[in-house]
Amino acid sequence: MTNDLDLMIKICKLFYKEGLQQLQIAKMLKISRFKVSRILTQAREQGVVKINITEPIYTEASLEDYLEERFCLQRAIVVKNYGLSDDELKEKIGAATANYLTQIVRDGDILCVSWGSTVNKVAEALPVSNKKVEVVQVNGGSRYTEIDTSCHVITARIASKFNTSPNLLYAPALADSKDIKDILLKDSNIKHVYDFFDRADIVITSIGAIFPEPNQTLVEAGTIKPEEIDILQKKGAVGHIFYHFYDREGRICAPEFESRVIAMSLEQLKKVPYSIALDGGENKAMAILSALRGKLVKILVTDSRTAVLIKTLDMETESLS
Numbered sequence: 615m616t617n618d619l620d621l622m623i624k625i626c627k628l629f630y631k632e633g634l635q636q637l638q639i640a641k642m643l644k645i646s647r648f649k650v651s652r653i654l655t656q657a658r659e660q661g662v663v664k665i666n667i668t669e670p671i672y673t674e675a676s677l678e679d680y681l682e683e684r685f686c687l688q689r690a691i692v693v694k695n696y697g698l699s700d701d702e703l704k705e706k707i708g709a710a711t712a713n714y715l716t717q718i719v720r721d722g723d724i725l726c727v728s729w730g731s732t733v734n735k736v737a738e739a740l741p742v743s744n745k746k747v748e749v750v751q752v753n754g755g756s757r758y759t760e761i762d763t764s765c766h767v768i769t770a771r772i773a774s775k776f777n778t779s780p781n782l783l784y785a786p787a788l789a790d791s792k793d794i795k796d797i798l799l800k801d802s803n804i805k806h807v808y809d810f811f812d813r814a815d816i817v818i819t820s821i822g823a824i825f826p827e828p829n830q831t832l833v834e835a836g837t838i839k840p841e842e843i844d845i846l847q848k849k850g851a852v853g854h855i856f857y858h859f860y861d862r863e864g865r866i867c868a869p870e871f872e873s874r875v876i877a878m879s880l881e882q883l884k885k886v887p888y889s890i891a892l893d894g895g896e897n898k899a900m901a902i903l904s905a906l907r908g909k910l911v912k913i914l915v916t917d918s919r920t921a922v923l924i925k926t927l928d929m930e931t932e933s934l935s
Contacts, residue, residue, distance in 0.1 A: 619662075625650055626657050677921040681914060684928065685906040688888075688913050689714070695894065695917035703894050703917055708735020711818065711892045711915045718888055721745050724810050726752040726878060727772050728819035728856060729765035732892055736818060737771035749773035749780050750810045752817060753856040753877030754787040756837045783807045785876045787837050787857050792873040799876070811878040816888040819911075823901040824859065825852040846871070853901025855880065855891070855910060862900070862931070864908010880910055888913060899923040 625643070628634045629650075636654070640647040657663040674692045681690035691714060693706045715736070719725065725747050727733065751769040766782050773780035785804055789795035798804055824846050837857065838846075849868050850861040856877035861867040866880065883889055891905060894917035903924045905911060916924075 622653050622657050622662055625653050626663050629654060630663065674918055677918060677925070680925055681906070681921060684925075685914075686909070687906070690913070690921075691915040692921045693894075693915075693917050695919045698917070700895065704732045704735050705739075707732055707892050707894050707915055707917060708737075709739040711736045711890060712739035712741075714890070714913075714915065715816070715818070716741065716743070719743070719745055719747060719816065721747075723815040724748045724750060724813050725772070725776075726750045726810065726814045726817045726886075727765070727769045728752050728817075729755065729763055729768055730820035730822075731763050732820045732894075733818060734763055734768050734771075736892070737768050737775070740772060740775045742775050742777070745776060747776040747778060748810065749776060749778060750807060750814070751781065751783040752811075752814075752819065753875075754783055754785040756787055781807050781810060783876070787876060788871065789874045789876060795874050795876055804876075811882050812885075814878070814882070814886045816890065817878070817883060817886045817911075818890050818892065819855055821891050821893045821898060821901050821905055822854040822857075823852070823898050824854065825900055842871075852904045853898075855883065855905060860904060860908060860910070862904045862907070864904050864906070864910050880908075883910060886912075890915065892916070894920045896920060896923055899927055903927050 621643075625639055628639045628642070629636065634642075636647050636650045640650045643650075654663075658665070674694060677692045678690040681687055681692070691710050693710050695703060695706075698706065723745070727749060749769055749772050751765050753765060755765045769780045769782060783804065785798050789798060799808065824843070846859055846868055849859075851859040851867050852862055853860060857871070857875045858866060858877070858880050859868045859871055860880075866872055889911040890913040891902065891911040892915040893902060896919060899920050902914065902916065902920065906914065906924075
C-alpha cells in the first residue's frame with residue numbers, strides 16, 4: 615500500500631510540478647502510459663491531488679455574470695481594458711458589438727441605429743451580409759455633427775453592409791419646440807421612419823453622459839446649449855439615450871426636453887427584443903448604471919474598467935438607500 619502511494623505521489627509530482635508528459639513519466643518509471651493515466655485519475659479521486667482555479671477578483675466572465683444577474687440582462691459582453699486608449703477602447707467595443715450582431719440578426723429583421731463614435735466602430739467592423747434587413751435611423755440628427763459620427767452616415771454605412779437602402783430620419787434630434795415637433799411628425803417621410811419603431815427587432819445605441827462630466831458632443835453638435843446642460847443636471851439628469859434624459863433610476867427627468875425629442879421613445883425601446891447599449895469609459899459608468907436600473911436596454915457591451923466601476927457605484931448607492 616505504501617509503495618502504491620509512493621508511486622502515486624511520485625507520478626503526481628512529475629506531472630503537475632515538473633510538467634512532464636504522461637509518456638515521458640511512463641518511460642522513466644518503466645510502466646505503461648495507461649497506468650500513469652489511471653494513477654493520476656485515482657490521485658484526483660482520492661484527494662491526493664486537489665485542483666483549484668484561482669480567478670482574479672474581477673474577470674471579464676465574472677463581470678458579465680454580475681451584470682446579467684444584477685440587472686436581469688439578456689446578455690452582457692465585457693471586453694478587456696488594461697490601459698487602452700479612448701479610440702482603441704471604442705474600436706474593441708464596436709468590434710464586439712458587430713460580432714454579436716452577426717450572431718443574432720435574421721432575415722426580415724428591422725435594425726434601428728443611433729449615432730456616435732462608438733456606434734461608428736460597429737459600422738466599420740460589421741462584415742458584409744446577405745441577410746434581408748431593414749436598417750433604420752432611430753433618432754434625429756444635427757447639422758453640426760462630424761461626418762463619421764453622423765447618424766445619417768452611420769445608418770447608411772450599416773445599411774450598405776446588408777446591401778440595402780437606409781431609412782433615414784431627416785429631422786433634428788431636438789426640435790426647437792413641441793409645436794415644431796408636432797408639425798414635423800406629420801411629414802410623410804418622417805412618419806415612414808416612425809412606423810418602423812414599434813416593429814423593431816434590434817436597436818444599437820450608445821449612452822450619453824450628463825453626470826459627473828457632461829459629454830460635450832451634445833454642445834459641440836449644436837443640439838444642446840451650454841446653459842441647458844446646467845438645467846439638465848439640476849433636474850437630476852445623469853445620461854441620455856436618443857436625447858431622452860434620465861435620472862439615476864433611469865426615469866425621464868426633463869419633460870420640457872422630452873416634448874421636443876424626435877426619436878424612438880424609451881417605452882418603445884424597452885419592448886425591442888434585442889436592445890443593445892454599447893459604451894465604455896469611466897465617465898460613462900453612472901449613465902450606464904442608471905440605464906440598467908431603469909431596464910432601458912436588454913444587452914450591454916462595455917469594458918472591464920467601466921464594468922468594475924459600475925459594480926462599485928451600484929454597491930455604494932445601494933448601501934446609501
